[in-house]
Amino acid sequence: MKKYKILKTTVDFLDYKTLINKIITNCMNNQNLTVAPIASHPVVESIFSKKLQTSLNSFNLVLPDGQSLVWAVNFLYRNSFKERIYGPDLLLKLCSRCEKEKIKTHPILSVPLKGIFA
Numbered sequence: 126m127k128k129y130k131i132l133k134t135t136v137d138f139l140d141y142k143t144l145i146n147k148i149i150t151n152c153m154n155n156q157n158l159t160v161a162p163i164a165s166h167p168v169v170e171s172i173f174s175k176k177l178q179t180s181l182n183s184f185n186l187v188l189p190d191g192q193s194l195v196w197a198v199n200f201l202y203r204n205s206f207k208e209r210i211y212g213p214d215l216l217l218k219l220c221s222r223c224e225k226e227k228i229k230t231h232p233i234l235s236v237p238l239k240g241i242f243a
Contacts, residue, residue: 126138126139126143131197132168133178133182134187135182136187136189136198141218145222157185161184162188163187163190165191165194188215190209192209195209
């Protein structure tokens with residue numbers, strides 16, 4: 126796993142297989158893991174919102190859901206990453222792996238984050 130700073134946000138780069146292994150390992154060990162596949166908009170918005178910037182940088186993994194984040198890291202750090210981590214694909218791949226390994230899952234709940242953009 127590699128971490129790169131884009132503007133003021135740290136973005137993590139790893140492949141789906143490594144990511145899913147990390148998520149499952151953390152779950153099996155009862156360890157919290159905050160995973161956020163994001164597009165470029167929150168990264169740009171975090172320049173203007175200290176609360177959003179603090180929130181994004183507090184996550185364990187901030188993943189490049191937007192291809193523009195992949196291009197930015199490739200340009201700024203002379204890399205050749207090709208794949209973004211598309212949130213819906215990640216969820217499907219994770220559920221598929223859990224089904225194969227007979228790992229029980231439950232619905233994901235969403236809680237509104239009030240005041241993050243203030």
